Amino acid sequence: MSLVMQAVYMFTLAQLVVAGPLAFCVIPAPVIKSSTPIQNVTSNFPWAIRRDGGGGGTIAGKHIVNFADTTTSNPEAFRKLGFLPFASNSIAIAGEDGMHVTDTGVGKYVGVKQMWPFATSKSPINGETREENKLNHRYAIWPNTNIVSACGGACGFTVSNVLDITISPYAENFLYSTLAKITIGNEGPTVKREAVALWYKYETNYGEYGLARARDGSNDIFLFAAPEKSFGMKVARVCETEIADKTKYLFWNGKTWAKNPPGALDSTANIFQYNEGGFGPGTGDIFWNKHLNTWISVFNDEMSAYSMFRLMYSTTGNILGPWSEKPIDAYKPFSCGDNKSNLLCSVPYNYGTHAYPDIDTTGKTLLLSWTYDGQQTMFSTIEFE
Template sequence: MFIISSIPLVLLLCQPLVALVARAPLPPQFTVIPVGQETSNFANVHRDGGGGGNINGKNILLFCDTLTPTGFVANSATYSNSEAPEDQIDFGENDNPTLAIPFTPTEEAFTNAAFPINQTRTVLWPGSSITYLGGSKGMFFANVAQYNVEGTGAGNQYNTLVTVTANEAAPSFVRTLEQAFYANGPLWGSFGSVYSELEGILLFANTDAGMKVAKVPPLLYADLSQYTYWTGSEWSSMAPNLNDTASAFIPGLNPTSGDIFWSNYYRTWIFVYMALTNVFYYRYSLNGGINSIIGPWSDEFELYDTSIQTWTNGETYDYAGHAYSGYDPTGRSIMLSWSHGLNDEYMARVQFK
């Protein structure tokens, strides 16, 4: 693979030069088409969470707690059908998905000691986009937390850096850094990450102060000393404090889940997210161009109310919303996914006009 300024050539090809391609007019005009509940080649699989991305032509979806009639794992991963994204291919035996991202011995020991006493366990819940690194490899961050069955507990402890490899048989996951960033500061990358032609890998953190961003050269993503952080005026080797408002590129915005991606159709960054309600919202960078991740950003617009599709069975709780741009490289459409009622996943397609 040829290298230009330490950036793999294959990544440069992911974002065509802005000046050479006309963009569709903003704000986006769109239609949302309900797709329905996600299915699996395994019987009676129920799960929540979300996130994922495209590696080497494989659409990988990540999930949190995954339950079957005879088994349970704290996280799982599937290959999603490019033509019918709601169709998932699970990996494992006897209709029981395998644990995708492993726990460390220390994390397992905590669960073994605490769960019999107060039903508290270590959880490793992926909930971010996967950033493509070229070839068959990608990366993402996932939070490691401590919760009991009622959803209370110590909460997030730290995040872990995961490298994922995709081949024809199945995706594989390695915790490249078992403990990366700690919860007393921004959990960089846990909200999501994305490749930028000019900035390298951008890593997002959602905080009460607003959305924050760090960056790292693609070839050095596993070296935390190479990370720099947006302070509000410059990139610095010193990370801002968790509650520092000046460093937020969208102050005051703290969605529970979402994704930021480059749109080949609109030639700008688009941010799709879900708050504590059942509604997807979106914003877009007003500057356009690949170097405008820090904004300014547009106002908030409603994208899709998931209750239209899922509030038909008495459950009125939708969460863990994500947007996937990898199914359509033209940018004319994206897929949405979300969790419904704690154990089912649904999807919809956003078709841009």
């Protein structure tokens, strides 16, 4: 082989190593064909349930959805207890359409069961008791991330933020994220916190934005992060069996997978860039779409009053991109600005925006959800051409 041909070969091979075998196949931009009317989440409980958060996944063939603060509007419980049953978080098993869920009840006066355990003296986790409630304080675990299938489909991993919330005055203080392993048995979902504290507030919170399985034949899981003012998406990877040990993680720094994470504001380490009016990606999901034959990311802006589902996609089919330079406006959800009634919203913006690709594994349609008015989960399904 001539020196010139060797040079060309080595350059091409280097490109494939970084970008993958689809590097030279340009993926066309997704086109949204239609959307369905809005529906509210419905539960098997006879009472209304107020909750926020979101993020789903499939475990043991069942689709489950994570929720954060959950209040069961049970009038009998209110008469007996003087308050409505409340849980810091909950998990529901969804039906085929993803919008009708089965909740698990607990207690003499039935409310939705809290699923994520706290590390206290009554329920220590790996010897940890740091989440004991203090005077005028309480802890909260607010899941708002998808669940990635693992254990050959028998379990799932997800990440949630743990916060210290003062009761009076109300304020929230992010402490750290926690990694959980979820299984499903005869009594419903069970949450085991594999790492009580995974990432602290001074670290980039990999996994907070979402998790996904690698598609390169490895047993790795990708964990995504969208740090505030980073205006883009970062990614780490780790073998499934070592996901609770962050010393085993590799981080994409814009050039290679490295042992040390890039700086939170290092935009060169982003797999895609996004800045819309000073807002970066808010809550959302990254996943492989079979119909589009590429990775896509669907999200809302960070707590923006202007509510819109944005879509970014890999133009090569590789997780590292290149990705689309501009977002696609995928769906305009109902928001408080659209509310023409006399009922004022207590929270003026939508949040907890998520996509549920497991509901239609063909990828032709995509179920979306968002939290409206801080307490109501709404759904709509978009269809791609």
